[in-house]
Amino acid sequence: MTTSPTGTAGAQPATAGFAISERSAHLRAETALFMRDHVLSLVSHDLRGPLNAIHSWAYVLERKLDANDPNSQRAIAGIRSGVDQQVKLLETIVDATRAETKALALVYEPFPLHPLLVETAEEVRAGLARARGVEVRLDSQLATEQLNGDRERLAAALWLMLAFAVEASAQGAEVVLSTRADPGTWHASVTYTPNEATLNDPALPHLLEAFARKQAGEPREAKRIAWVFALCKRVTEAHGGGFEQSDAGEAGDGSPATLALRVPLSASAPR
Structure with a gap:
């Protein structure tokens, strides 16, 4: 099952009049809290x-x-x-x-995964991607799969992965959210082509703080993630899963970067 946006490619970045939804503002604040x-x-x-x-x-x-x-x-x-x-x-x-x-408190309830993906992708499209002229495409192999976990927390992790990828993408680029489920685990990855100049251009609309975006482009020690992804790491690990950040090759060489999470479908609160 593949879902694609409409009316995104070719849109002009619009700094003037760029409005942030209440939900995006909340998620941005949570991102800053976890990063701190x-x-x-x-x-x-x-x-x-x-x-x-x-x-x-x-x-x-x-x-x-x-x-x-x-x-x-x-x-x-x-x-x-x-x-x-x-x-x-x-x-x-x-x-x-x-x-x-x-000590992250989670609310565990079973929920269908595909609607979560559609809603989160559209939130990022409406909240940033259309203003930046970046296409967000959902490539989903899910149908009726459900996950027992905290829907809101996992949505925040996905939102952050997509929002950062859009922030780091040049106008006309494509960000792809790919997702699948094996017998016991849900996998989701965001693939994009990083552009450092775009990521830090103050003239473009941004959701994430300048400090976070700048630090994300600096060299990282092995196995350490960029600070901005602290929410993704904490939420996935609290569900018994994990988060990985794979950088592109040489800066500006056009090779893709990937952000990936995995969460057990039967995640449950620790006893």
Whole structure:
């Protein structure tokens, strides 16, 4: 089953008069919230390694220094105190701030997948793609398949994948949402051709924050996703699935990039 948009290809980007629907505005805010918490999580994780090393080396230095030298002992105490203060800061401010999305509450109900795909694709078409002159095509192999999960959360993950792909696509380009279900898992992928200039052009309509779009184009460590996709990662993992980001080849070489999620059809709340 394949669903295609009408009246999208060839449309002119229209910054003037570009209006964001209430739902798109809500999803944009949720994207920013999850991204904030994801960045805080990375900060917490990446700072603890160096702080632990400093703490350990302080003990090594203490054994090498004269125990009767008050200046040396004061310096060691200052190092330890500084490390303890930083760890406490991480625990009381950084970790506490991201608690809202750390324990993600899901509402599990069975729902048909195909209507969700149609609705989400149309939301992105109406909310951004038509203004940008980008075609959003749904290539669905689904018929009556159902998934037991949080429909709204999964719709938000799909919306973000499609919205980013449109943001990163040049006028006249095509973004394809492909989806299928094997005996136990739902698979959905978004394929697009990245264009960095378009992604960061302030003259074009945008849904996602400039900071998020800029960071998404920077080199990433292995297995780490761009910050903007934190919602996709958190929602799919909460359902027992996963999210993957596959970049294009050389920048601007015209090769496609892919965003993909997978979720068990029988996802259920953890006990």
